[in-house]
Amino acid sequence: MNSTELPRLSVRSPADLIAAVPYLLGFHPTDSIVVVALSGKRIVFAARGDLPGDADPYEPGQHIAAVTARQGADSATVVGYGPATRVTPAVDAVRAALAEAGLAVLDALRVTDGRWWSYLCTEPECCPPEGTRYDPQSSAVPAAAVFAGQVALPDRAALAAQVAPVGGEAMRVAVEQAEQRLTDLLATAPAADLLGARPTGGRHGGVAGHGAAPPCW
Numbered sequence: 001m002n003s004t005e006l007p008r009l010s011v012r013s014p015a016d017l018i019a020a021v022p023y024l025l026g027f028h029p030t031d032s033i034v035v036v037a038l039s040g041k042r043i044v045f046a047a048r049g050d051l052p053g054d055a056d057p058y059e060p061g062q063h064i065a066a067v068t069a070r071q072g073a074d075s076a077t078v079v080g081y082g083p084a085t086r087v088t089p090a091v092d093a094v095r096a097a098l099a100e101a102g103l104a105v106l107d108a109l110r111v112t113d114g115r116w117w118s119y120l121c122t123e124p125e126c127c128p129p130e131g132t133r134y135d136p137q138s139s140a141v142p143a144a145a146v147f148a149g150q151v152a153l154p155d156r157a158a159l160a161a162q163v164a165p166v167g168g169e170a171m172r173v174a175v176e177q178a179e180q181r182l183t184d185l186l187a188t189a190p191a192a193d194l195l196g197a198r199p200t201g202g203r204h205g206g207v208a209g210h211g212a213a214p215p216c217w
Contacts, residue, residue, distance in 0.1 A: 022152035023145035037073035061093030
């Protein structure tokens with residue numbers, strides 16, 4: 001398998017999909033609404049937004065549905081992370097918006113405290129009212145994702161920290177370390193390797209015996 005080829009992540013159940021979401025996003029979501037979009041049976045896109053809280057979920061739902069519809073998808077599954085009082089209105093808004101955009105909603109799930117619930121399944125045998133316990137490590141999805149080189153960071157803040165520009169104290173420390181490294185190299189390098197270094201004789205600090213001008217600094 002070439003390094004540019006990713007193995008197919010087989011999602012066979014809601015638990016598999018829940019296990020896959022952190023690797024699709026790059027981090028483990030909390031207090032979030034996630035849309036996993038498909039073209040046929042292939043996942044083509046994953047989008048995440050914050051739960052709207054006390055705000056009207058209509059506009060955020062319309063936005064995430066519009067973004068999803070532009071990805072060439074024909075269906076989607078909605079996953080909400082958090083308590084029912086916050087997740088249910090957000091999931092309902094996104095489901096309605098996806099349907100308006102012409103995408104079939106395959107399932108709508110809520111995930112919290114190691115359990116998942118389906119808003120579309122009404123069969124107590126497979127979707128009990130107390131929720132279904134799941135263990136991501138029991139799924140083959142995380143192992144396949146890690147083998148492919150995909151990473152799921154602990155949270156969104158960890159992902160933001162990885163892509164944030166270096167500055168402040170971190171930049172100061174990095175500069176000091178680089179300067180010290182350069183000083184150490186100059187102190188230990190043979191004289192013949194110090195191109196443009198100041199010799200003990202010669203005008204304007206040129207290389208001794210050649211009368212050459214120093215490089216422009």
